[in-house]
Amino acid sequence: MENFYESMYQLIVETSTNLPKDVRRAIAAAKQRESAGTRSAMSLATITNNIKMADDNISPICQDTGLPTFKLKVPVGANQLVMKKEIKRAIEQATKDGKLRPNSVDSISGDNSGDNLGEGTPVIKFEQWENDYIDARLILKGGGCENKNIQYSLPCELDGLGKAGRDLDGIRKCIMHSVYQAQGQGCSAGFIGVGIGGDRTSGYELAKEQLFRRVDDVNEREDLRQLEEYVVEHANELGIGTMGFGGETTLLGCKIGVINRIPASFFVSVAYNCWAYRRLGVFIDPKNGSINEWLYQDGEEIDFGHDEVAATKEQSLQTREVVLEAPITEEKIRELKVGDVVRINGMMYTGRDAIHKYLSENDSPVDLNGQVIYHCGPVMMKDEDGNYHVKAAGPTTSIREEPYQGDIMKRFGIRAVIGKGGMGPKTLKALSEHGGVYLNAIGGAAQYYADCIKSVEGVDLMQFGIPEAMWHLKVEGFTAVVTMDSHGNSLHADVDKSSLEKLAQFKEPVFK
Ligand SMILES: O=C(O)C[C@H](O)C(=O)O
Ligand code: SF4
Numbered sequence: 001m002e003n004f005y006e007s008m009y010q011l012i013v014e015t016s017t018n019l020p021k022d023v024r025r026a027i028a029a030a031k032q033r034e035s036a037g038t039r040s041a042m043s044l045a046t047i048t049n050n051i052k053m054a055d056d057n058i059s060p061i062c063q064d065t066g067l068p069t070f071k072l073k074v075p076v077g078a079n080q081l082v083m084k085k086e087i088k089r090a091i092e093q094a095t096k097d098g099k100l101r102p103n104s105v106d107s108i109s110g111d112n113s114g115d116n117l118g119e120g121t122p123v124i125k126f127e128q129w130e131n132d133y134i135d136a137r138l139i140l141k142g143g144g145c146e147n148k149n150i151q152y153s154l155p156c157e158l159d160g161l162g163k164a165g166r167d168l169d170g171i172r173k174c175i176m177h178s179v180y181q182a183q184g185q186g187c188s189a190g191f192i193g194v195g196i197g198g199d200r201t202s203g204y205e206l207a208k209e210q211l212f213r214r215v216d217d218v219n220e221r222e223d224l225r226q227l228e229e230y231v232v233e234h235a236n237e238l239g240i241g242t243m244g245f246g247g248e249t250t251l252l253g254c255k256i257g258v259i260n261r262i263p264a265s266f267f268v269s270v271a272y273n274c275w276a277y278r279r280l281g282v283f284i285d286p287k288n289g290s291i292n293e294w295l296y297q298d299g300e301e302i303d304f305g306h307d308e309v310a311a312t313k314e315q316s317l318q319t320r321e322v323v324l325e326a327p328i329t330e331e332k333i334r335e336l337k338v339g340d341v342v343r344i345n346g347m348m349y350t351g352r353d354a355i356h357k358y359l360s361e362n363d364s365p366v367d368l369n370g371q372v373i374y375h376c377g378p379v380m381m382k383d384e385d386g387n388y389h390v391k392a393a394g395p396t397t398s399i400r401e402e403p404y405q406g407d408i409m410k411r412f413g414i415r416a417v418i419g420k421g422g423m424g425p426k427t428l429k430a431l432s433e434h435g436g437v438y439l440n441a442i443g444g445a446a447q448y449y450a451d452c453i454k455s456v457e458g459v460d461l462m463q464f465g466i467p468e469a470m471w472h473l474k475v476e477g478f479t480a481v482v483t484m485d486s487h488g489n490s491l492h493a494d495v496d497k498s499s500l501e502k503l504a505q506f507k508e509p510v511f512k
Helices: 004-017 021-033 039-057 080-096 168-182 200-210 222-235 308-316 330-334 353-361 398-412 425-434 446-452 491-506
Strands: 067-075 123-129 134-141 150-153 156-158 162-164 190-196 251-258 267-273 278-284 291-295 321-325 341-350 372-374 379-382 388-392 416-419 437-440 453-460 470-484
Touching: 004 039, 004 080, 004 134, 004 278, 004 291, 021 039, 021 251, 039 446, 067 080, 080 123, 150 156, 150 168, 150 200, 156 168, 162 168, 168 190, 168 222, 168 251, 168 267, 168 491, 190 200, 200 251, 200 267, 222 251, 341 416, 353 398, 388 446, 388 453, 398 416, 398 425, 425 437, 425 470, 446 453, 446 470, 470 491
Parallel strands: 067 123, 190 251, 321 341, 341 372, 372 416, 416 437
Antiparallel strands: 067 134, 134 278, 150 267, 156 162, 190 267, 278 291, 341 470, 379 388, 437 470, 453 470
8 A cells, every 4th residue: 555645645636626627617618608708708718717827727616625534445455544634644744745725724723733643534435345456536525515505304485485395395495495595696507416305414425425326327216317408507597607796607517316215304405515625535556545547537538618717808998897995985995886896906904703803802814994804715825935935826715704794894994895695684774875886706716816916925823724814915807797786786695685586486286
């Protein structure tokens, strides 16, 4: 097993930086479907551009490299203790090398272990099988999409769809609802794994297991095959679109599995995965630990179409484009309307969960008057001279800051917040009262945004760990879309409302 460590290191690096080909094919097909000039088309162009940049830079596709979850099938006699040790060593090294963000935090204190190791992380699961080789798979599923997982207990009442009973049609309704409730917050267009049956634990386990299926496989069960096809076709009629901006593609894949349940329970568990669907696998020789074969990576190179950067520019010309540079005046903010594309130059400050809580109780370490806050937990690397470099820096889900955001903007005079997935009524009200704007960046486009960051000018509150610290970033040409303005408009509220109306069209029974 002398090569097992190196094989696991490669598996981690490839999974974080090289999106599987079956996923690329699904994204390329979605890109074809969107008409040029729409916000969704622009977002997909940024996404495909980002995928290519991650290839070239061998850097994380998305800054949130998730909870690394390994699943191994091993022949009798393979030493699981050694494999576990080597996987942990590879995780530690990949974190040091900037291929994984330090993501393991103490659940109560929030302390970051710094190396992705800790109680319960990474997840490593073994199963024995009769084959004479090792099948090792890894999924890096980020937090934003994980938070959109949902579990239904049938029978139940669902928004837009009414009663969902204990039958295939009730299951259909739950799955359609799961896509609606995710909106753009799990970085749509997404993939879902569905587990029917089991208990609350094994149901979710089964749902996640489905995410290891190939995007283009066909369910062996005829009823589930039909349901999978139905869901992909009709979920795309909800009009949620890329990032929840509206559009043709909301769901890129649906895989459904079933296990038995006990009479009183009937769970439908849904695991939502963002477009940055990072899962790979390898077949390994159990004698020397070398990789014999890569999974999901067969087929031709995927061509995402013509020059993405040019396409982004050309398409965004069809919407109004405004350049912002902090400090920003209230007047300038009040000129902005939902749909405007904004290019930011100059300074912005990162702030996510820990910072928002901190700012609600303390003074800010920097003057935030007229400034821009970026909901982002980047991947950072320190060079020999002690200077930090950004390796990946896309937005995080903003809604988690809903309880704090409005008050903090008013108290510190912040004029713009950048994040993804939108915020709620409390923030919208504060934007109106104070003169603020919410800017939606493209979730998962961590290489694209890292490239816009020209320098790291400082950092505060490092005690919260790298992803949660307040980074002072100097940017150039950082592009985002106004999705909530100071006039009471929210694209997120609009898309939620219209998609709920569309969801109601799927109320009538389909599967008997
Ligand atoms: O933690 C992050 O950086 C982002 C997270 O995956 C999210 O989608 O909100
Ligand atoms: S930011 Fe978006 S793309 Fe990245 S892990 Fe979170 S949900 Fe996925």
